[in-house]
Amino acid sequence: MIKNKKTKIATLLTIGLVMGMTGCNSNESPVEFSIGMPDVAHVEFDAKLKRKYGIGISGEFDLPNVGVIKVIAETPTSGFGLGLNLDLQAFVRSTFGAEYSEVNTLPTGIGFPDWMPGPLIDVTYGKFDSKDIKWHFYFGVRGPKVVGVTAVLNAINEDIPSVNIGYVFYDKKGNVVLGVQFYGPKVVAGTLVEHGGILIGTNLSPLLPAGATQATLSADGIAAVSQALSGGPVKINGRTVTTNVTVSGSGARKIKSKAAFNRLMRKFIQSTQN
Numbered sequence: 001m002i003k004n005k006k007t008k009i010a011t012l013l014t015i016g017l018v019m020g021m022t023g024c025n026s027n028e029s030p031v032e033f034s035i036g037m038p039d040v041a042h043v044e045f046d047a048k049l050k051r052k053y054g055i056g057i058s059g060e061f062d063l064p065n066v067g068v069i070k071v072i073a074e075t076p077t078s079g080f081g082l083g084l085n086l087d088l089q090a091f092v093r094s095t096f097g098a099e100y101s102e103v104n105t106l107p108t109g110i111g112f113p114d115w116m117p118g119p120l121i122d123v124t125y126g127k128f129d130s131k132d133i134k135w136h137f138y139f140g141v142r143g144p145k146v147v148g149v150t151a152v153l154n155a156i157n158e159d160i161p162s163v164n165i166g167y168v169f170y171d172k173k174g175n176v177v178l179g180v181q182f183y184g185p186k187v188v189a190g191t192l193v194e195h196g197g198i199l200i201g202t203n204l205s206p207l208l209p210a211g212a213t214q215a216t217l218s219a220d221g222i223a224a225v226s227q228a229l230s231g232g233p234v235k236i237n238g239r240t241v242t243t244n245v246t247v248s249g250s251g252a253r254k255i256k257s258k259a260a261f262n263r264l265m266r267k268f269i270q271s272t273q274n
Contacts, residue, residue: 029050029240029241030049030050030051030169030240030243031047031048031049031050031081031169031177031178031240032047032048032050032240033045033046033047033048033177033178033240034046034047035204035207035208037208041087041088041089042067042085042086042087042088043084043085043086043088043204043208044084044085044086045082045083045084045086045147045202045204045207046072046081046082046083046084047081047082047083047169047177047178047202048072048078048079048080048081049078049079049080049081049178049180050078050079051079052074052078052079052080053074053079053080053269054074054269054270054272054273055074055079055080055198055269055272056073056074056269056272056273057071057073057133057151057153057198057272058070058071058072058073059071059128059135059151061125061128061135061137061149063090063123063125063137065087065089065095065096066086066087066089066090066095066096066123066139067084067085067086067087067090068083068084068085068086069082069083069084069086069137069147069149070082070083070084071149071151071200080180080200081178081200082149082178082200082201082202084147084202086147090139090147091139091140091141091145092141093121093141096121096123099123100121100122100123101121101122102118102119102120102121102122103118103119103120103122104118104119104120105118106136106150106183106197106199107134107136107150107152107194107195107197108162108183108184108185108186108193108194108195108196108197109186109194110164110183110249112138112148113166113168113179113181113199113246115146115168115176115179115203116138116140116146116148116179116201116203117140117143117144117146119142120138120139120140120141120146120148121138121139121140121141122136122137122138123136123137123138123139124136124137125137131154132153132154132155133151133152133153133154134151134152135149135150135151135152136149136150136152137149138150138201140203144203144205145203145204145205145208146201146202146203146204146205147201147202147204148179148199148200148201148202149199149200149201150197150198150199150200151197151198151272152194152195152196152197153195153196153197153198153271153272154195155195155270155271155272156183156184156185156195156196156197156268156271157185157192157195157196158185158187158190158191158192159267160184160185160196160264160267160268160271161184161249161251161254161264162184162185162186162187162196162249162250162251163184163247163248163249163251163252163254163255163264164181164182164183164184164246164247164248164249164252165181165182165183165245165246165247165261165264165265165268166179166180166181166182166244166245166246166248167179167180167181167243167244167245168243168244168246169240169242169243170240170241170242170243170244171207171240171241172241173206174242175203175206175207176202176203176206177202177207177240178200178201178202178240179199179200179201179202180198180199180200181198181199181200182196182197182198182265182268183196183197183198183199183249184196184249184251196271198268198272247261
């Protein structure tokens with residue numbers, strides 16, 4: 001599936017994007033993943049791209065009262081990905097106390113991707129940041145239980161156009177397993193206002209037993225999960241089978257060829273290696 005917002009790209013180009021970037025021209029699944037509940041209070045998730053593109057960021061973050069989020073580095077044998085080991089309290093607003101804000105946009109002011117509807121809890125921890133990268137962690141507490149991480153990269157500056165390129169990977173039931181989005185900087189009247197970055201995330205709601213991610217962790221929700229776990233811990237291994245590609249942003253009209261798209265993608269990927 002291909003969507004293209006605010007610009008029209010030739011059919012040949014869009015076919016090239018999907019085939020060239022997601023591996024859809026082979027029998028391989030673009031993403032392999034696993035999701036499980038070792039007990040009624042925790043969820044584990046792991047998803048990695050099968051192909052390697054040179055994406056250079058990674059990190060492991062232990063968030064108080066929430067759990068561990070991993071931005072998985074590429075290795076010689078596997079690609080970029082996302083790992084979670086979360087307490088289900090991560091989807092209860094009070095977990096974060098006063099150290100959070102509810103937002104509808106990424107740091108540059110662009111809206112979240114369609115698969116990641118806001119408002120979302122935006123949590124930041126200065127101890128994880130450096131001079132080159134700032135991290136934001138997102139949690140859905142009102143609607144779908146989405147989890148996302150964005151790295152705002154100093155290397156994505158005014159030299160890169162304000163274009164957003166997103167990939168969404170679905171399982172055979174049409175559920176979102178993994179989303180990855182590169183987004184350009186916010187530039188106003190030629191002045192850099194905010195650096196761009198890369199976002200990775202998932203929607204856990206349809207992948208877990210019914211009731212598992214109820215916002216208030218009600219008694220009924222706990223009972224539903226307990227019943228699902230009656231035969232032991234739940235774990236599902238799967239693969240994605242379809243991919244959606246979007247191109248948007250004020251500079252998207254300039255992406256008129258496959259070559260232009262590839263040049264921009266190289267800039268985005270190189271920015272993660274600095």
